[in-house]
Amino acid sequence: MPTKARKKSKAAAKKSAKKSAKKSAKKIVSLRAKRPAAAVAKNGLPRASTRPWGGAGRALDGVRILDFTHVQSGPTCTQLLAYMGADVIKVERPGVGDVTRGQLRDVKGADSLYFTMLNGSKRSITIDSKHPKGKEILDRLVQQCDVLVENFAPGALDRMGLTFEHINKLNPRMIVASVKGFGPGPYEDCKVYENVAQCAGGAASTTGFRDGPPLVSGAQIGDSGTGLHLALGIVAALYQRVRTGRGQRVLCAMQDGVLNLARVKLRDQQRLKHGPLTEYSQYGEGVPFGAATPRAGNDSGGGQPGWILKCKGWENDPDAYVYFITQAPVWGAICDLICKPQWKTDPDYATPPARLPRLRSIFDTIEQWTMTMTKFEVMEICNKHDVPVGPILSMKEIAEEKSLRSTGTVVEVDHPTRGKYLTVGNPIKLSDSPPDVRRSPLLGEHTDEILRKVLAYSDQDIAAIKSSGAITAPDKPAKAEAA
Ligand code: COA
Numbered sequence: 001m002p003t004k005a006r007k008k009s010k011a012a013a014k015k016s017a018k019k020s021a022k023k024s025a026k027k028i029v030s031l032r033a034k035r036p037a038a039a040v041a042k043n044g045l046p047r048a049s050t051r052p053w054g055g056a057g058r059a060l061d062g063v064r065i066l067d068f069t070h071v072q073s074g075p076t077c078t079q080l081l082a083y084m085g086a087d088v089i090k091v092e093r094p095g096v097g098d099v100t101r102g103q104l105r106d107v108k109g110a111d112s113l114y115f116t117m118l119n120g121s122k123r124s125i126t127i128d129s130k131h132p133k134g135k136e137i138l139d140r141l142v143q144q145c146d147v148l149v150e151n152f153a154p155g156a157l158d159r160m161g162l163t164f165e166h167i168n169k170l171n172p173r174m175i176v177a178s179v180k181g182f183g184p185g186p187y188e189d190c191k192v193y194e195n196v197a198q199c200a201g202g203a204a205s206t207t208g209f210r211d212g213p214p215l216v217s218g219a220q221i222g223d224s225g226t227g228l229h230l231a232l233g234i235v236a237a238l239y240q241r242v243r244t245g246r247g248q249r250v251l252c253a254m255q256d257g258v259l260n261l262a263r264v265k266l267r268d269q270q271r272l273k274h275g276p277l278t279e280y281s282q283y284g285e286g287v288p289f290g291a292a293t294p295r296a297g298n299d300s301g302g303g304q305p306g307w308i309l310k311c312k313g314w315e316n317d318p319d320a321y322v323y324f325i326t327q328a329p330v331w332g333a334i335c336d337l338i339c340k341p342q343w344k345t346d347p348d349y350a351t352p353p354a355r356l357p358r359l360r361s362i363f364d365t366i367e368q369w370t371m372t373m374t375k376f377e378v379m380e381i382c383n384k385h386d387v388p389v390g391p392i393l394s395m396k397e398i399a400e401e402k403s404l405r406s407t408g409t410v411v412e413v414d415h416p417t418r419g420k421y422l423t424v425g426n427p428i429k430l431s432d433s434p435p436d437v438r439r440s441p442l443l444g445e446h447t448d449e450i451l452r453k454v455l456a457y458s459d460q461d462i463a464a465i466k467s468s469g470a471i472t473a474p475d476k477p478a479k480a481e482a483a
Pocket residue numbers: 070071072073074091092093094127128129130151152153154155156157159160179180181190191192193194223
């Protein structure tokens with residue numbers, strides 16, 4: 001092509017691209033303007049809805065989340081926000097996706113339960129965040145979303161070019177929320193997983209039995225616990241934005257989140273200066289305390305002594321146990337139940353301080369009684385007398401528990417490749433915001449839909465994006481880690 005003609009055609013292409021971008025931008029603005037506006041009363045405040053409870057949408061309707069999370073801590077947070085109505089757009093690496101899609105796989109070829117139970121009610125788009133076109137799409141998403149949530153290793157988001165300054169320039173209203181292992185300090189660059197956080201946050205050193213090693217908990221207090229903290233931070237930042245009109249950074253370090261949940265142990269650390277921790281069974285056993293809060297076995301963390309006791313069938317059923325609390329106001333009722341009415345007036349047993357040195361033998365006696373019944377029978381009898389007890393429920397029992405199904409805490413959803421599975425619904429119940437619990441998305445299931453409807457790309461733009469390689473896996477896709 002002669003130079004003049006080439007120049008002319010280049011200029012025409014540039015003009016058409018500019019026109020298309022302008023058109024798309026206009027379309028984006030109009031898409032955003034369609035979001036529901038609250039009806040405003042004369043005093044400028046939203047009018048109270050007259051719709052029936054639960055009929056006025058969901059708490060986070062209209063909030064759009066750019067979900068850059070993976071593994072567990074971040075996904076827990078965004079799943080909760082999705083349950084409450086936020087439009088959560090999960091960005092995943094083309095051909096690979098969140099690494100958990102392939103971890104602990106139980107059904108060949110299907111997304112694992114690890115993934116599906118943490119990514120319900122979200123949409124999935126695949127974008128290579130290091131591809132120039134991918135970066136362009138991400139910038140557009142930043143302009144369209146209210147919150148960016150991420151839990152990459154320290155520095156990874158910046159390396160993608162998504163620094164806070166860049167994001168804030170594109171969208172000053174955007175809230176950028178992160179989970180990291182540690183806050184600023186000597187460990188800030190470390191990668192962190194659940195059990196590292198449980199150890200670094202003080203939970204492991206205070207869990208387990210005195211004569212055994214530190215123990216981690218089955219509850220994912222490092223990952224899911226921090227995800228919960230982050231969700232609260234995001235909602236608070238959204239609320240503050242109503243006043244200030246601007247976003248901010250929200251950071252939750254897993255070490256901090258675990259410590260927040262283990263705060264009673266920091267309480268006990270300080271109490272140690274003033275004498276032994278009398279509610280710990282080691283006090284009654286005459287074992288001296290050391291310099292740090294010890295492991296307390298199954299002692300209750302509060303002022304009411306408690307312990308786990310065997311029930312009928314314990315020889316064959318590892319979960320035939322009950323947690324029993326000897327709360328002072330119902331001590332008389334306990335004495336009657338276990339046929340020790342004389343303990344009500346015996347000075348060695350009648351008061352909480354008198355009982356402290358002999359808690360172990362008291363619980364042994366109560367156990368002789370609980371072993372004659374199932375854990376559910378113990379619960380029924382004790383609750384009639386306001387004696388607090390908790391049956392040790394297995395995951396099998398929880399999965400089958402009808403009341404948890406009817407409250408929506410355990411939900412069965414259907415998935416196109418793995419079939420029906422159970423997931424944990426929203427444990428936070430809002431009376432005017434019915435939960436939205438849906439299956440997790442397939443990898444890139446909503447890529448087209450998001451490009452078109454959220455980002456207002458035209459068919460032509462989408463075809464160009466597809467051929468650029470920004471949203472599709474490279475020829476030899478890296479395999480998701482299979483457990
Ligand atoms: N396109 C292209 N690259 C992508 C991508 C996408 N869509 N999504 C992620 N990546 C890249 C990142 O940019 C990063 O690349 P870089 O290292 O070159 O910057 C890379 O994938 C890996 O990300 P990273 O977060 O380092 O993953 P990891 O598997 O090495 O580490 C954790 C995993 C969980 C240890 C780490 O992310 C971490 O410490 N997170 C913070 C704490 C946390 O949440 N831990 C709990 C997890 S449940």
